[in-house]
Every structure is written in structure tokens, then in C-alpha cells.
Amino acid sequence: MIYLSEHGITLEEVKKIVLHGEKVTLSGEVKTRIHANRQIVEELIDKEQTMYGINTGFGKFSDVIIPSKDLTTLQLNLIRSHACGVGEPFSEHVSRAMVLLRAIALSKGYSGVRVRLVEQLLDYVNAGIHPVIPEQGSLGASGDLAPLSHLALTVIGEGEVFYKGKRMPTIEALAQAQLTPLRLEAKEGLALINGTQAMTAVGAIAFFEMEKLLYQSEQIAAMTFEGLRGIIDAFDEAVHVVRGHEEQIGVARRMRELLKDSLLITKQGEVRVQDAYSLRCIPQVLGASWQTVHYAKEKLQTEINAVTDNPLIFSEAEKVISGGNFHGQPIAFAMDFLKLGVAETANLSERRIERLVNPQLNNGLPPFLSPNPGLESGAMILQYTAASLVSENKTLAHPASVDSIPSSANQEDHVSMGTIAARHAYMMLQNTRMVIAIELICAMQAVEHYGVDQMASQTRELYKQAREVVPSIERDRIFHTDIEKLTTWLKEN
Template sequence: MVVLTGSSLTLEQMNEILYNNQSVTLDEAALERVQKSREAVESIVRNDKTVYGINTGFGKFSDVKIDEKDTKALQLHLIRSHACGVGEPFSEMVSRAMVVLRLNALLKGFSGIRPVVLERFAYMVNNGIHPVIPQQGSLGASGDLAPLSHLALVLLGEGYVWKNGKPEPAENVWKEHGVEPIVLEAKEGLALINGTQAMTAQGVVNYLEAEKLAYASEWIAAMTMEALFGITDAFHPAIHEARGYKEQVDVASRMLDWLQGSRLTTTQGEKRVQDAYSIRCIPQVHGASWQVLTYVKEKLEIEMNAATDNPLIFEDGDVVVSGGNFHGEPIAFAMDFLKIGVAELANISERRIERLVNPQLNEGLPPFLSPQPGLQSGAMILQYSAASLVSENKTLAHPASVDSIPSSGNQEDHVSMGTIGSRHANQIIQNAKRVLAIEALCALTGCRYHGEDEMAPKTKAKFDELISAVNPIDEDRVFAPDIEKIAGLLGK
């Protein structure tokens, strides 16, 4: 059980909630803050104070005063009109993350929403009620308006939720649970959709997948080194300590650990003086990608516990301030940085694949790892596929955050495009996973050729794990299923 407080949620806890279906509960002190904030909103409505989003229109309509009798209708119109996301839906995992993150942000008690709405969110998490949310349509400021509106629709008994992998009308699901939909009160619609939870939810899933992939890239690279009689001197601690980057030092240490006891690796001068950069510079390149992950983790954990709607309510309602915490620029930058870091893991992996298949570079392995060169093509087109994915990543890695298009009559004249960056980061991660899967298959075949009994104990264990899923390249076959099987293993 993860206790949500609004200020202490970690990526490790999100991993438990998302991948192990851990349930959530709400901190009592946080609910008290939420109630006080709600009382402030009700006071504003009773006293007819003019406050953005409570009794005014939205965006360019912020100067339009709304009568007290229409404040509920205002919130309903807001959700319906803003639910215009398009395209394929986010994964159910991302949808679950979005519910958790919006719940956690509202628990901070700055948003004026009723506790009953947050309790319904917790019910959704604990009962696997995950909204169907289209991926496209967010500018990343004023927050993720379109995606979060589709999330909010479900509370109202509208829209769709995932059921057995397919969309099901939310109204039907609430009836099955014997629960009435929520009727929104003043400000609640705005509180639900003014935030960065779509880009951040996808960002959380991105990070958790990228971290696993970064670790996997090291044992795959270690197997490649064994298939190519790689030189381990390049991982000597003194080299990396002399430069001073912790992540680089750590990668070098882990590489030596993976390769300890191998009879396939060599020392400098034994076969050659030094390896190519894609082998020799593994700590430098992979370490730099780990630096990116460190940065992204820090920004995500701040945003996961941030108040990102507008206006925010402080001092029991005495101070209600309109600002711009919904602007997604910090996460937009983080996701663009993540794209580059993961793309480089794939980039250097593809160069190692080339060394495994190229007969001029692969240390006596069969040309293209073919069991019958000429008659059988072996891994020739596997390298093509890897090259294609790497090239695609280069276009996806173009930063989304450098773009901005004005909206709402130029009232919202600078936006982050952070949700686009987050979505593209996920595409890069999936591409990189398949590139590394191809490297793993080629390295597996190379190690089998040289003799897997000569491998280091730790890489041999990974070899055995792979062999249980796929065969080495012992004859030409359809390799697409093998790539997907290995990619699936890399995500665990």
C-alpha cells in the first residue's frame, strides 16, 4: 500500500503501483488540507468574489464573469469542450500513472477540489479503472488540457475506460461497481485538467523503461565483447576516475563485473592494442546516457509532487493567485534530453552489431554470422533493421520543446509541447529496445560460435536466459519474432 501525501511520491513507488498493481491510500493530513482549500472556494462563490476559473470563463474568456447559478454548468462545459484529444490512446499503464499523478498533485491542498473527488480517484486506481485517453492534442500548456479532460470525463460517467484491453463506456463500468458518477462543483473541472500529468505520466513510464534498458545494454555489450575478444583494459578504474564522472566510473565497474572470469576477453597487445570506439568507449557513452537518466529522474520526482494547476489557493483562501505552474517546460526539456540519451544507447549498439556481422571486423566469425555464407544471409538484414531504427530515432530526437504555437486568441502565447516530447521519447525507447535485442541475438550467436563455456559466469547466465527464448542464428528463418521476444525480456 502506497500512502499518497502530495509531496513524497517516488519513482520507486510508481514502479510498484504501475508494474506490481500496488494499491494506494490517502494521507489524512493531506485530506484535511484539501477540505480547507475547498471551503475557501465555497466562500469565494458565496461572497461573489471574482476569481479566475471559479466564476469566470477560461483562457481568452477569463474576463467573462459567470453567475453563481452557472458555476456547476461552467465546469461541465469545460470538461466536455476540452475533451478533443485524437489519435491512438495512451497505454493503460500510462493512463493508470496519470490518475495517480493527478490525485497526488491535488492532495497538496492548493486546488480547491472536494475530498470526495480524490477518494474516487483512489477507488479508480485500486479497482483498475483506467480511462481511455487519446495521445494527441496537448500543447503542454495550459497543462495537458485535452488528455486530462478525457480522464475527467470518466469521473462524470462519460468517456471510456479500459476493460479487458478494450474501450468500455465509463457509464457501464460505474453501474457494474454500483457507484454514481461525480457531479462537479465550482472550480473542480479546472482543477482536474490544469496540469502536466499526461506528459509526466508518460515520462514516468519512459524513465522506468529506459532505466531497465540502460542496465540491459551493459550485459548485452559485455556479450558482444566476448564474441569479439574485446579488451577489458579499457575498463580499468584508474581511467574513469581520472575523468571524474560517477556514471562513467559505475558503468566501467559493472562491465568488469559482468566479464569477470571470461576466457573470451583479452588484454591490450594480446590480439590488438585497442578496440574500436563502440567497444572501448562503452563507459564514456553509456555513462553519459546514465547522466541523462539522473537528470530526468530528478525532474520527474519534483513534477510528480508539484501543484500544477491554476489558480492556486493559499492561506485558507486569503490568497488566490493565478500563475503558470501548468507550463510543461521543465518536463519538455527532460523528455527531449531523455530522447537523446536513449537514442545514443541504440546508436552505439548498432555500431557493435556492424562489428559482429562484418567479416572485415568480426574477429573470425562467419560473414554476417551466416551458417552457410552465400546460400544463407544470416544476420545481414538484422543490421539493416537496426540501422533503420537508429535513423528513425535521429528524427524523433529533434527537440519538441523548441517549438511553440500561440493559442486561445494569443492569451496562451508560449507553450511547451512537452507531451509530444514525452510521446516521442517512448517511441525512441521502443526502437532502442529492438536495436539492443538485435545486438543480443548477434552476440548470442557469436558467443555460441566461440564456445559459450568460455564465457564469464554472469554473461553465461544471460546467454542461458536468451537461449531459453530464442535460438542462435543456426539457419535462415523469420527473425522478427526473435527480436520481439528478446525485446520483451529487456523490459523486465
């Protein structure tokens, strides 16, 4: 059991809850803080003090005062009218992360909601109830309004959820889980939807996958290095220490470890004096990709514990302040930066694939790694597919965060598009995984040419495991199946 406390939560704990089903609950001191904060809201409502979104309209309607008798209707209308998302639904992991992160933000005690509302969100997480939330429709400022509204619909028993492997009306899932929908009180609808939890949830899942994918890319690159008889001198520690980037030093160290007992690697001058950049500069390029991951991790770690709705209620000072913490610019920038690291991981991999299959570059390997060149095309079109995926990544790498479009009659005149940035980063990750799967298919074929027994022990273990998924190329076959199987294997292992 993981407790939400005043000390916050770590990305690793989010991973345990979202991906591995760890249960989560509120600590006692957090419940006390939430309750005290809610009392302030109720007292200010009784005093008929004007407070944005509590007794006023929203956005351009912020100057419209709402009578006390209509405050709960105001919240209900908000949720229904803002549930305008379109497109395919987010994955259950992303949906689960959104519910968790919204609960964390509300648990900080600045949102003016009841304890019961936060507990309802955690009940969803613990029961495996995942709102059906369309991927598209958020501007990433004034909160992820559209996606979070679809989440909020389920809190009141409307909309749809995924539950026990099925998509169904929320009310059916709640009945099966022995839960009941809530009636939202003043401020609670706005508190549910004003935040950055869609982009942050997608960003967190992307971070988890990118971290694993980069390690896998290093392992596969090491096998390619063997298949092309790479020059190990380029990974010498002295080379990387004098430049000083810790991530680059780390990649070089791991490459030396992966290849330490290989009989296929070479020294300067044995086969050639220098390797092409796609081999020689693996630490420099992947090290820089790791820098984008570390930057994204830093910003995500802050944002998962951030208070991002509006207005905020400060209990001790009895102040209600309208601010802009819902603006997603920090995550938008982080995701756009991560996209560069993802793109270059794929770019470098595709260049190694080209060297493996090109008879003018592959150091004597069969043309296109074909078992019968000419009659059989071998891995020729595998490289085409990788090139296509890399090119698609380049279009997705365009920074979403520079594409602000005003909304709400220019009241909300600058937005982050952070959710688009996060979605594109995740799409690029899926493309990149397919690219490195193709590289692995080609690398395994290349090392077989020289002898698997000559491989380093670590790369040979990877070879053995991957060969249980995809057999050796002995004749032309439908390689689509190989790519799919190996891509799934990389994602799941």
C-alpha cells in the same frame, strides 16, 4: 497500502502503484487540508469575488464573468469542449499513472476541490479503472488540457475506460465496480485538467523502462565484447576515476564485474592494441546516457509532487492567484534530454552489431554470422533493421520543446510541447529495445563461434536464458519472429 501524505510520494512508490497494483489512499491530515482549502473557495464564491476559472471563462474568455447559477454548468462545458484528443489511446499503465498523479496534485490542498473528488480518482486507481485517453492533442502548457479532459470525462460518468481487460463506456465500468459518477462543483473541472500529468505520466513510465533497458544494454554489450575479443584494459578503474564522471565510473565497474571470469576477453597487444570506440568507449557513452536518466529522474520526482493547476488557492492568506505552474517546460526539457540518452544507447548498439556481422571488422567471425555464407545471408538484414530503427530515433530526437505555437488567441503565447517530448522518448525506447534485442541475437551467435564454455559466468547465464527464447542460427529463417520474441522478453524481464 501507500498513503498520500504531506511528505509526498516517491517515484518508486509510483512504480509500485502503477506497475504492481499497490493500493493507495489519503492520509487524515491530507483530507483535512483539502477540506479547509475547499471551504475557502466556497466562501469566496459567496462573496462574489472574481476568480479565474471559478466564475470566469477560460483562456481568452477570462474576462467574461459567469453568473453563480451557471458555475457548475461552466465546469461541465469545460470538460466536454476540451476533450479534443486524437490518435490511439495511451497504454493502461500511462492512463493509470495520469489518474494517480492528478490525485496527488489535488491532494496538496491548493486546488480548491472536494475530498470526494480526490477519493474518486484513487478509487479508479484501486479498482483498475483506466480512462481511455488519446495520445495526441496536448500543447503541454495551460496544462495537458486535451488528455486530462478525457480523464475528467470519466469522473462524471462520460467517455470510455479500460476495465478488466475490456474497453467500455465509463458508466458500465462504474456500475460493475459499484462506484457512481460525480457532479463537478465550481473550480473542480478546471482543477482536473490544468496540469502536467500527461507528460509526467508518460515520462515516469519512460524512466522506469529506460533504467532497465540501460542495465540490459550493458549486459548485452558485455557479451558482444566477448564475441569480438575486446580489450578489457579500457575498463580499468584508473582510466575512469581520473575523468571523474560517476556514471562513467559505474558503467566501467559493472563491465569489469560482468566480464571478470571471461576467457574470451583480451589484453592490450594480444590480438590488437586498441578496440574501436563502440567497444572501448562503452563506459563513456552509456555513462552519459545514465546522466540523462538521472536528470530526468530528478525532474520527475519533483513534478509528481508538484501543484500544477491554475488558479491556486492559498487557504491561510485567503488568496486566489493566477499563475503558470501548468507550464510543462521542466518536463519538456527533461524528456528531450532523455531522448539523447536513448538515441545514443541505440546508436552504440547498432555500431557493435555492424562489427559483429561485417567480415572486415569482426575478428574472424563468419561473414554476417551466416552458417553457410553466400547461400545463406545470416544476420545481414538484422543490421539493416537496426540501422533503420536508429535512424528513426534520430528524427524523433529533435527537441519538441523548441516548437512553441501560440494558442487561445495569443493569450497562451508560449507552450512547452512537453507531452510530445515524452511520447517521442517513449517511442524511441521501444525502438532501442528492438536494437539491443538484435545485438543480443548477433552476440549469442558470435560467442558460440568461440565456445560458450569460455564465457564469463554472468554473460553465460544471460546467454542461456535468451537461448530459451531464440534458438541458434543454424540456417536462414524468418528473423522477424526472433526479434519480436526477444524484444518482448527484454521488456518483461
